[in-house]
Amino acid sequence: MSRSDMTDDELAAWKARKDAGRAQAHAAEMQIALLLRDNPEGIDGFRIFCARMNPYSIRNCMRIYGQNPDAAHVQPRFFWGGYGRQVEPDAAVWIIAPKVERKFTKEVENKQTGQVEEVEDGYKIWPVEDVFPAQATAPKNAPCPFCDTPEGERCPESCPVMQPQAGVPPTREDVAEALAAVLKQVGGFDPSALSGLGQDPMQDSYGDPYETPGVRWETIAVTKGAAKWRKPGTRRYRFIHSVDLDRPGVRYTIAGLGVIWISPYELRSDSGGDAPVTIQYGDDVTADRHWDSRYHHAGPHAPIINAIKFAGTSIVYPHDENWRWFAPHREGHGTVPEKTAEQMGQIVRQLLDHYRGLVEYDAIEEAGFKRRADRRAREAEHEVARLSEREQELAQQRADAERCAAEHRHQAANPAEL
Numbered sequence: 001m002s003r004s005d006m007t008d009d010e011l012a013a014w015k016a017r018k019d020a021g022r023a024q025a026h027a028a029e030m031q032i033a034l035l036l037r038d039n040p041e042g043i044d045g046f047r048i049f050c051a052r053m054n055p056y057s058i059r060n061c062m063r064i065y066g067q068n069p070d071a072a073h074v075q076p077r078f079f080w081g082g083y084g085r086q087v088e089p090d091a092a093v094w095i096i097a098p099k100v101e102r103k104f105t106k107e108v109e110n111k112q113t114g115q116v117e118e119v120e121d122g123y124k125i126w127p128v129e130d131v132f133p134a135q136a137t138a139p140k141n142a143p144c145p146f147c148d149t150p151e152g153e154r155c156p157e158s159c160p161v162m163q164p165q166a167g168v169p170p171t172r173e174d175v176a177e178a179l180a181a182v183l184k185q186v187g188g189f190d191p192s193a194l195s196g197l198g199q200d201p202m203q204d205s206y207g208d209p210y211e212t213p214g215v216r217w218e219t220i221a222v223t224k225g226a227a228k229w230r231k232p233g234t235r236r237y238r239f240i241h242s243v244d245l246d247r248p249g250v251r252y253t254i255a256g257l258g259v260i261w262i263s264p265y266e267l268r269s270d271s272g273g274d275a276p277v278t279i280q281y282g283d284d285v286t287a288d289r290h291w292d293s294r295y296h297h298a299g300p301h302a303p304i305i306n307a308i309k310f311a312g313t314s315i316v317y318p319h320d321e322n323w324r325w326f327a328p329h330r331e332g333h334g335t336v337p338e339k340t341a342e343q344m345g346q347i348v349r350q351l352l353d354h355y356r357g358l359v360e361y362d363a364i365e366e367a368g369f370k371r372r373a374d375r376r377a378r379e380a381e382h383e384v385a386r387l388s389e390r391e392q393e394l395a396q397q398r399a400d401a402e403r404c405a406a407e408h409r410h411q412a413a414n415p416a417e418l
């Protein structure tokens, strides 16, 4: 609902919620600033909190910490929607967005000349916004693709969504500067407090801060063309990956999209040339075969684009510029529409770049080669057994034919026996 659709009562409630949020954000910021002023030994711990909250500013980190010190990973409601998650509205944490400047020209009458003149005017606003910690979110409409928690239930702490993100902490000096700004009205912040902190544990010998451990989310983007009801736009998806050398392959878990596996193609020829890979949509799609071989099951966490669920696998030649043949299957019968396939093609190309850049890439390729060699050895064994079986069959047929022919000869020589 946009603000212009609201009734007066709704608008008043919306304003009251925002005003309360702004007051809460300011109180939390002041509370944490005073706490750090009086306990500067807490500054390094606060810097780790800031590193996790990437990309929020130090002052917003004070506001978030003051309202929810247990927050590990926060995002705006709209972002959580993109992750395929619903939020508990009561868990809102209030931050102040970077200021927005509005400039306009207005017409003013000049009292002396009596003429109307154009005058530049403008104002600055610091909008208040709400963000939500991961703990206050749950998978919506489908199980969590990261940990399989059913929809509507809370993911365990081990779920990557619940975990802090990897990030670079601000320096102690940056924190001191933010503290000085917040405490300006109440005596400021004395930066000499930093000298009592000793060696910075988060700084390498070059003076650069270390990245703190956490989940490293990566991003892919899909450009969707214009449609009657929509402007062209770019949708960003965040993903994490895990390498499985037993399979071998890489599982890409993409928030708001689903799971895609990339593996060396199991029937690759190994005689040089192209190195095709198998793209699998969802988990375990081969486990459950339908009696109708043209029917494709969608595996768990199968990706969905434009409300179309992908199923089965595609074989892709990463070096081939020509992707005309790229026609992934959809759940049930048939292939996905061309536009949707093109969008999946954008995703697969970006994932392939990632896959081929992995430090484990050689190990995955080698594991794939070994599996194919094992398969060929098994097939060769099977072939030997099959051939000897066939030979016995042929010998039997020959014997039958000879016996038959002998009977015919006997009958021809002894017509009286008929």
Ligand SMILES: [Zn+2]
Pocket: 144, 145, 146, 147, 148, 149, 155, 156, 159, 160, 161
């Ligand atoms: Zn989860």
